[in-house]
Ligand code: DX5
């Protein structure tokens with residue numbers, strides 16, 4: 001199944017509640033929540049109080065993308081405030097397996113992600129234990145960047161690595177996804193699609209429906 005995960009980083013924060021309701025009603029199944037610490041990435045986005053506050057708006061799956069150093073420090077807190085999937089960066093964790101295990105102990109789904117410069121082979125030790133793998137298709141840190149074309153090959157090799165192991169793990173993509181390239185990304189083997197600008201710039205409900213149409217055909 002293909003899933004759309006609108007990234008609220010591109011939302012209009014003075015209308016955040018309404019924007020979440022709009023994408024939820026328009027059929028998005030996940031909500032992508034980008035947490036940045038100003039260390040792992042240059043920007044700082046938002047943290048616990050915001051997530052806690054928006055949790056009450058809807059039952060939509062909170063797909064939390066941690067762009068923070070040493071993520072194990074905060075896994076419990078994100079679980080407690082309502083994250084459903086917690087994805088952390090391989091590059092930011094001293095012991096990635098420990099982070100995965102901690103997320104599972106807390107009863108949540110664990111995702112692992114890599115930046116565009118990290119080899120997909122580095123994921124091999126964790127393929128068996130994660131619920132989702134996020135291939136960053138831009139350098140993490142900012143919304144509105146252009147999709148890196150080399151990502152197609154990375155998605156294809158990861159899907160092959162999973163198929164070879166008879167795993168049907170979700171592959172998420174994040175960064176620069178548009179109405180024009182989403183079909184190619186699905187064809188390459190991704191099935192969870194993050195979209196920030198492509199959803200929230202303009203009519204969020206309408207953009208969600210347009211993207212969902214392509215996801216449902218793919
Ligand atoms: C970037 C974030 C993305 C970002 C995507 O570091 O992880 O989730 O919001 O934004 P777009 O879809 O505009 O590239």
Ligand code: ZN
Nearest residue numbers: 032034065174
């Ligand atoms: Zn993200």
